[in-house]
Every structure is written in structure tokens, then in C-alpha cells.
Amino acid sequence: MADEVKLYAAAPSPYVFRAKLALSIKGVKFEYINEDLGNKSAELLKYNPVHKKVPVLVHNGNAISESLVIVEYIDEVWKGVPILPQDPYEKAIARFWAKFIDDKCIPTAFKAFGSNGDEQVVTEAREQLQILENELKVKGTKFFGGDNINLVDIAGSVIAYWVGIFQDATGLELITKEKFPKITVWAEDFVNLEVVNQALPPREDLVAFFKKMFGKA
Amino acid sequence: MADEVKLYAAAPSPYVFRAKLALSIKGVKFEYINEDLGNKSAELLKYNPVHKKVPVLVHNGNAISESLVIVEYIDEVWKGVPILPQDPYEKAIARFWAKFIDDKCIPTAFKAFGSNGDEQVVTEAREQLQILENELKVKGTKFFGGDNINLVDIAGSVIAYWVGIFQDATGLELITKEKFPKITVWAEDFVNLEVVNQALPPREDLVAFFKKMFGKA
Structure with missing residues (x-):
């Protein structure tokens, strides 16, 4: 079957x-x-x-x-290209960072984009992103997964692609190349991957959607 | 080594x-x-x-x-007694419920115990617990893992043991046998397992600790 x-x-x-x-x-x-x-x-x-x-x-x-x-x-x-590392310790580390993105980065970023630029809320979101920035710096690899993307990069697609759209929709520049150079380069590399690029929804549609969601339409 | x-x-x-x-x-x-x-x-x-x-x-x-x-x-x-199911679908279901406990049951229960009995907050916590109660009813097994405990039961130890302690510490009866018969029996069975019982911290110590934490000491 x-x-x-x-x-x-x-x-x-x-x-x-x-x-x-x-x-x-x-x-x-x-x-x-x-x-x-x-x-x-x-x-x-x-x-x-x-x-x-x-x-x-x-x-x-x-x-x-x-x-x-x-x-x-x-x-x-489905076998083929692996998404999680095979080694149990590396796997645990990937799960840890994916959870960090979900528990810390996304909620604080959403709050910041909905805050009309409230300084304290924006600072809180940047503090979480700084932890991710440092992790990329310490790893020194192209992706969280190394040469190829893994669970963490996939979890992070909201930061790599959606955050730029939230920025356009709200006018809040949460992530800049100056503040987060590693995240910026990682996000570009991620979005430019063919498998990622072909699966992403069109940018203009999302900007319009989130302008409404964040009340700026 | x-x-x-x-x-x-x-x-x-x-x-x-x-x-x-x-x-x-x-x-x-x-x-x-x-x-x-x-x-x-x-x-x-x-x-x-x-x-x-x-x-x-x-x-x-x-x-x-x-x-x-x-x-x-x-x-x-470590091999031996398995904690997660081997089948990928059963494994996903276990992860789903463990996450539900962490994302929904624990935060709402904590809020309820810290709320001085605020009816709306208590109701919200009971709504989440009701979902867990229904799941136990539908499964019809002794534990979330079936005859033996699995990831969900382990995640749920906070409900099986700690909630009773929070109840003693705060005076709020969040879970009663009348409201949550399945959870009550499951909790008793869980706590009575030798491997669980021998690992649990003493009840009196915890009641004293959480009385302080919830401001009732």
C-alpha cells in the first residue's frame, strides 16, 4: 500500500x-x-x-x-537525509535548542512585535536572540546542524524568515546585521537553500497577513 | 571506562x-x-x-x-526497560501528551495554586486536567504507557504526587476523586509502584517547602 x-x-x-x-x-x-x-x-x-x-x-x-x-x-x-543527529548526546543538544527557540525566542519576539516598540519587551526578546547568536558563534558552523540543517535550523525557520516579515509588517527592527551578525548570515544561508526556498510561502502574502495580525494594516 | x-x-x-x-x-x-x-x-x-x-x-x-x-x-x-514506545506513531503520541502536561497542565495548575482560589483560574486548570482525564478514560489502561509507565507517566509525576502536596500546602482542592476519578486512580497506582515510591522525596519536606513558596507558611 x-x-x-x-x-x-x-x-x-x-x-x-x-x-x-x-x-x-x-x-x-x-x-x-x-x-x-x-x-x-x-x-x-x-x-x-x-x-x-x-x-x-x-x-x-x-x-x-x-x-x-x-x-x-x-x-x-522516512529514511534518507537525516534531520536529527544519530548520536544521543548530539540529539539531546538539538532538542534542547529547538525547545529554547519555542519556549524563549518565539514568545518574546512575538511580544516585542506586538508591543509598539516597548523598550523593555524588545530588550527581553534581544536577550534571548543573543543566546542563539552566541551559540552560532561558539559552534562556528554554517548551520546549527553543521554543514547541513537539522532540527534546530528547522525550528529556527521562524527566526530566519518570519522575523524579517514581522519587521516589515510592524516597522520594528528586532534583528539587524549589526546586532546579530551570525544570525543574519545563518538566516540568509538557510533561506537560500533550494529545499527551503521552494517550500517557503511568498513573502508579500505574509507581510499583508501579519500587518493585519499586528494591527498595522 | x-x-x-x-x-x-x-x-x-x-x-x-x-x-x-x-x-x-x-x-x-x-x-x-x-x-x-x-x-x-x-x-x-x-x-x-x-x-x-x-x-x-x-x-x-x-x-x-x-x-x-x-x-x-x-x-x-541505557537499554533495558523502555521509557518511550518503539513504534514511531506511539512515540509521537507519548511526546504529544508529555508536552501537553508541560505546556498546559503545569502552568495552569501552578497559577491556580498561587491564585488564592480565584474561580476563573481554577476552572482553567481543571479544563486542562479534564483533557488528561478523558485521555486516560479513552485509553482504558492502568498507565499512559499501558501496563507499564512511559514518558507521559513520568512527565505526569508532578500531577500524580506534587499536586497533592500543593493541595496540602495551599488548601486548594484542585483534583478530587469526584471530579477526576481516572487521574486519582492513575496517581495512586503510579505512586505505589516500587521504582517510583523509592525515588520520591518525602512528602512532609515538600509540603513545608511549597507552603513557603505559595506564601502560606
Whole structure:
């Protein structure tokens, strides 16, 4: 039986993108099901009754939610280009940084973009990003994964691509080349990867979407 | 070379307990290093410079932070009794529920215990616990892991043991047998397991600690 793979999605979501990118890296064919988040489908509510959110991956009828859980699942099920390191310690470190991005970088950055430039809130977001900047500096590699992207780079796609869009949408320059040189170069390298580039949603659409979301439209 | 395993710990922490329990399940001998959280050691700050928190597991010099990351590491490195399911889908489901406990149940419960019984805050915590109650009901098994405990039960130890202590410390009856019959039976079964019971910190010490923390001492 051929695999049936469906991704319940919404283009503006950086969390959806993680799952989409992981499937692309593995070369998995899948059906992309675009959800209207203002009027969610009965399938989405059935498959993710707890959070009622995208992304949901449905593989041969089995539904999985939570973007990083989905990415780990994809990595375990489909061989080929690995997404997590094989060594247990390296794997733990990758999980640590992916969690750091989710728990610290994203919430503080979102708060900053919604804050109308409140200095304290912006400083807090930059403090978290500085920790990521330092990690890239200490590693000295092109990506968090080394020469190739791994779970951390995929988790970080929200910083590599979406943050620039949030900046355009709100006018807040959270990340500049001067303040975060390593993150800036890493983000360019990441976005320029063919597998990433081909999976990214168009920039203009996202700017328009987030202008509305952050109340600047 | 024999493995050198150290756990930087503090007895009241339910997060530390996860790591301690995982090591106990695997029968790993380790050095338990009790941290004074008011005066953290130079080693702890060196090993966990990002969060400066316990638990930190140091295995042959390699330091790992974040309790669930530590538990997954322990499961991968030491064979024997498995903590995560082997099947990728079952594994994803376990990760989903462990994350649900961390992202939803624990923050809302903590807020409730610190709220002096604010009805809205207590209701919010009970709504999250109800989702866990339903999951136990649907599964119909003794533990989240089936006949044996898995990652979800270990993550849930804060609910199985600590919530009762928070209740004694604050006087708020968040979980009752009437409201949450499945969680109540599961918690009793969990705490009564020999491997769990022998690893738990003494109840009276914790009640005293959390009375102070929640301002009731």
C-alpha cells in the first residue's frame, strides 16, 4: 500500500512550515490541505481535538500534532537525509535548542512585535536572540546542524524568515546585521537553500497577513 | 571506562524527579548532587548556562538540560526497560501528551495554586486536567504507557504526587476523586509502584517547602 500523507496547514504559520520542510527534505509526497483558520474543517477538529491547530500530519490515518513532534516523527519514519543527529548526546543538544527557540525566542519576539516598540519587551526578546547568536558563534558552523540543517535550523525557520516579515509588517527592527551578525548570515544561508526556498510561502502574502495580525494594516 | 553519571538536583523539583526516576527505571548508578537553589554551584552554572536550572544530567562530561530531553537521552543510551514506545506513531503520541502536561497542565495548575482560589483560574486548570482525564478514560489502561509507565507517566509525576502536596500546602482542592476519578486512580497506582515510591522525596519536606513558596507558611 502506498503511504497516504496529508498535512493540514495554513500558509502563514511558521509551525506548518517546519512540517512541510521536513517532508520536503525527505522527498515525501503529500497532500497539502489549506485550512481556513476562521472556519476550521471538521477533519482538523477531529484530528487535533486538544489544540484545534495546524499543523496536523495524517499518515495512513494516524494523526500527529505539535510541529516538533511531527518533525521527529517524519525523521523516524522516512529514511534518507537525516534531520536529527544519530548520536544521543548530539540529539539531546538539538532538542534542547529547538525547545529554547519555542519556549524563549518565539514568545518574546512575538511580544516585542506586538508591543509598539516597548523598550523593555524588545530588550527581553534581544536577550534571548543573543543566546542563539552566541551559540552560532561558539559552534562556528554554517548551520546549527553543521554543514547541513537539522532540527534546530528547522525550528529556527521562524527566526530566519518570519522575523524579517514581522519587521516589515510592524516597522520594528528586532534583528539587524549589526546586532546579530551570525544570525543574519545563518538566516540568509538557510533561506537560500533550494529545499527551503521552494517550500517557503511568498513573502508579500505574509507581510499583508501579519500587518493585519499586528494591527498595522 | 565505567560511566560517570551525575545529576544536579534539588529535591522539591518535580522536573528533577523525572530524570531521577528515568535513571532508576534503567538501574543506572549516579551521583546525586543537591543544589542550594539560593546559591547555585559554579558547576551548575557552567553546565546549564542558558537556564541555570536543575535538573542537569552530566554523563561522562557531557551536560544535558531540560527534563524531558534528559529522559529521552536516558532512554536512548541505557537499554533495558523502555521509557518511550518503539513504534514511531506511539512515540509521537507519548511526546504529544508529555508536552501537553508541560505546556498546559503545569502552568495552569501552578497559577491556580498561587491564585488564592480565584474561580476563573481554577476552572482553567481543571479544563486542562479534564483533557488528561478523558485521555486516560479513552485509553482504558492502568498507565499512559499501558501496563507499564512511559514518558507521559513520568512527565505526569508532578500531577500524580506534587499536586497533592500543593493541595496540602495551599488548601486548594484542585483534583478530587469526584471530579477526576481516572487521574486519582492513575496517581495512586503510579505512586505505589516500587521504582517510583523509592525515588520520591518525602512528602512532609515538600509540603513545608511549597507552603513557603505559595506564601502560606
